[in-house]
Amino acid sequence: MYYYGMPYYMNPMINQLTPEPVVCPGGFIYTVQPGDTMFRIANRYGISLQALVDANPQIPNPNVLVVGQRICIPTAGVTPPVPPVDFCPGGTVYIVQPGDTLFLIARRVGVTLQRLIEANPQIADPNVIQVGQRICIPPVVPTPPVPPLPPVVCPSGTIYIVQPGDTMFIIARRFGVSLQRLIDANPQIADPNIIQVGQRICVPVPDAPLPPGICRVTLTVEPGIQALGGTAFINLVDPTLWITTFGLPKLSELGKDYCGYFAWVVDRNTGIYFCVELKDCVPGILAGYGKTTGDWRNYDEIIVTAEKTAHPKAPEGIVVLRGSLAVCR
Incomplete structure (x- = not known):
């Protein structure tokens, strides 16, 4: 039989033009996808090509499949490898x-x-x-918990929280210390080339000596406050304050209506205060700077407080950090 001048079985449209119902007892129906051939389908399902051809007598030419065509994948008589009874312990x-x-x-x-x-x-x-x-x-193996980072001891420096993009070299340069001193101050870091975001490291005192009249004050955390601490540099004769804090709690964690952190240079005897508002530097770090006239040589301490007003006249909120000026005399 011929179809438009060519043998019936050679026409590529014949399977599409004369669809027949697909009967597939003991198997399942498969829809032909782009790129499929009978050989590829047989290989994919682990059956012989002849078994696939025999299961599909409605296909006059096994070399011609049409995308979307439904064919029978036989499974009857095909015996998959049978594993032993106890082949999956724990799974x-x-x-x-x-x-x-x-x-x-x-x-x-x-x-x-x-x-x-x-x-x-x-x-x-x-x-x-x-x-x-x-x-x-097999059973899913749970991911082992990440071991906690070892504690950081920093008796004469400042705790710093590693930020995205940080390296030991960048941190050392930022704080004015040599890379080797930064490495030596952090023996808990096994590989100085690998530090993690959020990791605490110790930044030692800067290598360069402080200018005349400048004093460094370590700010310690008040009991009950979750923070890392802070560092202040102060000139008592030419009243100037530079201050940086690390890891202060969110204001909302301290209570309702707190709106900002402030640093205070305090004279307890006279009740006189000098105030500097602390502002975001990088995540987790607040900093401030202030300068005034007069003399701070009789002042007692530096404190950091959380306040409920944007322009406080005196410290009335929660004290989170404190440092004595006795070290500057």
Whole structure:
């Protein structure tokens, strides 16, 4: 029989023009995808090409498939490898479904492909599994918890929280210390080339001597406050204050209506205060600077408070940090 001058079986449109119902007892229906051939489909499902051709007598030319065409994938008489009864200790037995691959199964159940392959040594070729085949899904191994970072001891320096993009070299340059001194101050860091965002490190006192009249004051955390501390540099004769704080709690954590942090140079005897508002520098770090006239040589301490007003005249809020000026005399 001929169709437009060519043999009936050679016409590429014949399967599309004369569809026949697909009968598939003991198997399942598969829809042809772009790039499919009978050979590829047979290989994918682990059956012989002849078995696939025989199961689809409605296809006059097995060399011509049409995308969207429905064909029968036989499974009757195909015996997948049967694993031993106890082949999956601690895991779960899974029955392969149409369209499954080991990669898709591994991704679906949350194990690596390599672990799934190793759990199924009965599968000779991991690229070929059969519908109805029993495979072992190994137990999911929980990710071990990250061990806590060792505590940071920094008796004569400042605790700094590592920020995105930081390296030991960048931090050393930022704080005016040599890289070697920064490394020596942090023996808990096994590899100075690897530091983690959020990690606490100790920044030692800057290498260069302080200018005449400048005093360094360490600010310690008040009891009950979760913070890291702070450092202030102060000139008592030419009243100037530079201050940096680290890891102060969020204002909302201290209570309702707190709106800002302020540093105060305090004279307890006279009740006179000098105030500097602290502002964000980088996440977790607040800093401030202030200069005035007069003389601070009789002042007692520096404190940092959380206040409920934007322009406080005196410290009335919660004290979070404190440092004595006795070291400057």
